[in-house]
Amino acid sequence: MGQLKAKDYKSGVKPIWCPGCGDYAVLNALTKAFAGLEIPHEEIVVASGIGCSSRFPAFIKTYGFHGVHGRPLPLATGIKLGNPDLTVVAVGGDGDGFSIGGGHMPHAARRNIDITYIVMDNSIYGMTKGQPSPTSPTGMHRKAAPYGTQETPLNPIMMALSYNASFVARCFSNKLKEMTDIIMQAIQHPGFAFIQVLSPCITFNDTYAHYREITQLIPEDHDTSDLAAALQLALVTDTQYLGVFYHDKERLGYCERVRMVQEAAPKMSLDAIIENYKR
Amino acid sequence: MTQTESTVVVRVGGEGGEGTITIGDIFSRIAARAGLEVYSFRTYPSEIKGGQVLYQARIGTQRVMSEGDEADVLVAMNQQAWTECNDHLCSMSTLIYDTNAVEVPESYGGVTYPIPATEIATDLDWARGKNFVLLGALTCLFNFDWEMTKAVVERRMQRHKDTLTKNLAALRKGYEYIQEHYTAPFDHALPLPDPDTIEERILITGAEAMAMGALAAGCQFYSGYPITPATPIMETLAKYLPSFGGTLVQAEDEIASINMIIGAAFAGKKAMTATSGPGFSLMIEALGLAGITEVPIVLVNVQRAGPSTGLPTKTSQGDLFLTLYGGHGDAPRFVIAPDSVKDCYYSMINAFSLAEYFQTPVIVLSDQAMASRLETMPWDTKLWNPVLERRLPTEEELAEDYRRYKDTEDGISSMALPGMSGGIYLAESLEHNEYGYPDQDPANHEKMMKKRAKKTETARKLLKDWASTARRWGEEDAAFGIIGWGSTRGAVREAMDLLQKRGIKVEAIYPHTLLPMPDEAMLSFFKHKKAVLVPELNFSSQLARMVEHRYYKALYKLNIQFHTLAKEQGVPFKVQEICDAVVKMIAEEEGC
Known part of the structure; x- marks a missing residue:
């Protein structure tokens, strides 16, 4: 195959995102990752839920599925099991993934379904114009919370680790190269890969400066096979x-386990099964 | 003497967890092995142990159509079984009971077979085996062969090896007890066919028949969430689907179930789920998703009595409106209502054909009674209708400007599958253009709404040539009719036989596809009618309302009166209830 470039994976449909939205970086990183891994367009499916970031599938030149709110994981799970040869990426926002769809991630992790799940976390509901989300800080004032939110924010990395997801990473829209590299690792990981992307909403919750200040790369000596060490890092929230x-x-990934079950199952015809009902 | 010459209704009642359902189920299987026809009915509480349970098996020398109104034979395992069923026994009924658990007043005039079942079982050091003592007695009374009886018990109880020997001993003791104490022939014994001449049939529940139909149709993916009374469909497919290269996922909830099958179907597999009312309510949003993205999926709704948690283990037909109309916005869907266990099998094949060909969700409406009952059916693999497949894009289509949602004459556009080069498209829950990309233009929205709706009209035409989109019984020129749907068919047909003997002519129609409705058959049915009765197991006469609405012009023109018989008690119709309602309708109509 010829040299594929990131732009070859863009559909040409103009994103609905505001200029400066963190999601552009994710679009760039994902298309770069596809190009870097030289995956043919037609062998990729990107599935999403509802929200600004979930409009993603329209902007890339692969098969896509823009589903209903909160359900990109079951949708992507079905797609991958329907055709395990496909590269399947689920995308969405923090409201989609941790609020309405919050019940699905533990099960995607538990199955270790071979998909990559990218959550563009802007700690706000952008499409509905700025209501607090499950990752908004306590005391955030918005129209729907005029006296400040009373909830404490979720910690998505802690959640993914406690669900025992087999690949857990965090990226920041301001660091495109690192994000591209991590997405490539995630796609190649034969199991459930969860990536939280700190992806600021320039209009309703501009956190670029804040994240530039408090983000730092995981120390190089961190052992990524050590779940306890990973939890220690996740517990730190001021950085x-x-x-x-x-x-x-x-x-093992879920597709492999399913394949093993199919292989071990006795070969049967419908007539042979019907025999059981004759006695 | 029995209510009808050719059938016997045997009812077993006892405490949940006592093995009441077990012996009822095994008795049904023994009767089927002996060459008799079987039709069972079971009702159980939603608690695992405790609560009164009932199992009714109607056996006969010819096809049995309903579970029967009254019990000819009652096997009472506890006092409640006797007190509850007392009212339902006719004067000819026979009572078989455990003398250690049931006290029958001396004034009772019927034939009794008192058996000290608990005592016999306790003597064997296996008090729990009292149900098998009673089963042994029952099978002996019916003259079922001991070796065959034993073989069926061994097979059914093979997973409980540790208790099998004890249960067989209990079974034997019960069998011998009858041989020793009762020599006179049993009033209800049916003539048994020569074992060598028994026609090959299968004995299967509605749920299992649906699972078999799904396998026959080529279903490759199932995702579902446990819910009474739909779970046996999932459990049956869990066992067999991997052997066919298929995949079954027990999902985290019903919303995940339907989204998963949409994903798998999008990726190219024939996919389905099964649920009951509460789960179906949760699936409604994604049903619209499958409609607008035009993804073929099959859903089974095994109805139970609602609303909300309702009566989880009891039967109902209360989800018709939800199934026909549930959801926001207009999107096409098809609805099929099987009316027998055999029909459950074929309906699944038809459902996959319609789903795949029209790229539309298809819902098959069953109910608790039909899903959980055992019925004998002749087994042949002859299909009723052609199997239809999904329309895939041709090479030419993929080579140039492929449009996934092309506005075609019949509304069906070819569906590219991920992996196909040149077929890339977006399955979009937003209104979209022919390529699948979001498009909110008013003219485009209307065009795409029409495009999807055209599929229903195309289906209506196609279904005219299908067998069994509506079934009719009785004489066409009858002035009085019955319109029914689903599993009430048995009671209605038996009622018609009884009415005919009294010289009352009635014609019945059972639409089999409720969406699209078989208009031609319905209009032809209406032609000679003066009044029709619509019996349904729901509170608000949902089919009657739907039919009145759809055919109001014809009904007005022909001056046809509608009479409803709505029953929402969690139990099926009795034959007598249908008869009485028909007689009442005729009296009212003739009177005015």
Whole structure:
């Protein structure tokens, strides 16, 4: 195949995102990753839920599925199991993934389904114009929370680690190269890969400066096979570590397990099964 | 003497967890092995142990159509079984009971077979085996062969090896107890066919028949969440799907289930889920998603009595409106309502054909009674209708400017599958253009709404040539009719037989596809009618309302009166209830 470039993976549809939105970086990183891994367009499916970031599939030149709110993981799980040869990426925002769809991630992790899940986390509902989200800080004032939010924010990395996801990483939209590299690792990981991207909403929650200040790369000596060490890093919230927290390279992916079940199953015809109902 | 010459209704009642359902189920299987026709009905509480349970098996020398109104034979395992069923016994009924658990007043005039079942079982050091003592007695009374009886018990109980020997001993003791104490022939014994001449049939539940239909249709993916009474469909497919190269996922909830099957179908597999009312309510949003993205999926709704948690283990037909109309916005869907266990099998094949060909969700409406009952059916693999497949893009289409949602004459556009070069498209939940990209232009929205709706009209035409989109019984020129759907068919047909004997002519129609409705058959049915009765197991007469609405012009023109018979008690119709309602309708109509 000829030299594929990131722009070859863009559909040409103009993103609905505001200029400066963190999601552009994710679009660039993902298309670069596809190009870097030389995956043919038609062998990729990007599935999403609802929200600004979930409009993603329209902007790339691969098969896509823009589903309903909060359900990109079951949708992507079905797609991958429907055709395990495909590269399947689920994308969405923090409201989509941790609020309405919050019940699905533990199960995607538990199955270790071979998909990459990128959550563009801007700690706000952007499409509905600025309501607090599950990762908004306590006391955030918005129209829907005029007296400040009373909830404490979720910690998505902690959640993914406690669900025992086999690949857990955090990126920042301002660090494109690192993000591209991590997405490439995630796509190649034969299991469930979770990436939280700190992706600021320039209009309703501009956190660029804040994240520039508090993010730092995970120390080089961190052992990514050590879940306890990963949890220690995740517990730190005044600094937001960027990079791969955890990577379990041993665990079998769900597709492999399903294949093993199919292989071990006795070969049967419908007539043979019907015999059981004759007695 | 029995209510009808050719059938016997055997009812087993006892405490949940006592093995009541077990012996009822095994008795049904023994009767089927002996060459009799079987139709069972079971009701159980939603608690695992405790609560009164009932198993009714109607066996016969010819096809049995319903579970029967009254019990000819009652096997009472506890006092409640006797007190509850007492009212339902006719004067000819026979009572078989455990003398250690049931006290029957001396005034009871029917035939009794008192058996000290608990005592016999306790003597064997296996008090829990009292149910098998009663089963042994029952099978002996019906003259079922001991070796065959034993073989069926061994097979059914093979997973409980540790208790099998004890249960067989209990079974034997019960069998011998009858041989020793009762020599006179049993009133309800049916003539048994020569074992060598027994026609090959299968004994299967509605849920299992649906699973078999799905396999026959080529289903390759199932995702579902446990819910009574739909779970047996999932459990049956869990066992067999891997042997066919398929995949079954027990999802985290019903929302995940439907989204997963949409994903798998998008990727090219024939995919389905099965659920009951509460789960179906959760699936409604994604049902619209499958509609607008035009992804073929099959859903089974095994109805139970609602609303909300309702009566989880009891039957109902209360989800018709939800199934036909549930969801925001207009998107096409098809609805099929099987009316027998055999029909469950074929309906699944038809459902996959329609789903795949029209790239549209298809819902198959079953109910608790039909899903959980055992019925004998002749087994042949002859299909009723042609199997239809998904329209895939041709090489020419993929080579130039492929449009996934092309506005075609019949509304069906070819569906590229991920992996196909040149077929890249976006399955978009937003209104989209022919390529799948979001497009909110008013004219485009209307065009795409029409494009999707055209599929229903195309289906309506196609279904005219299909067998079984509606079934009719009785004489066409009858002035009085019955319109029904689903599993009420048995009671209705038996009622018609009884009415005919009294010289009352009635014609019945059972639409099999409820969406699209078989208009031609319905209009032809209406032609000679003066009044129709619509019996349904729901509170608000949902089919009657739907039919009145759809055919109001014809009904007005022909001056046809609608009479409803709505029953929402969690139990099926009795034959007598249908008869009475028909007689009442005729009296009212003739009177005015």
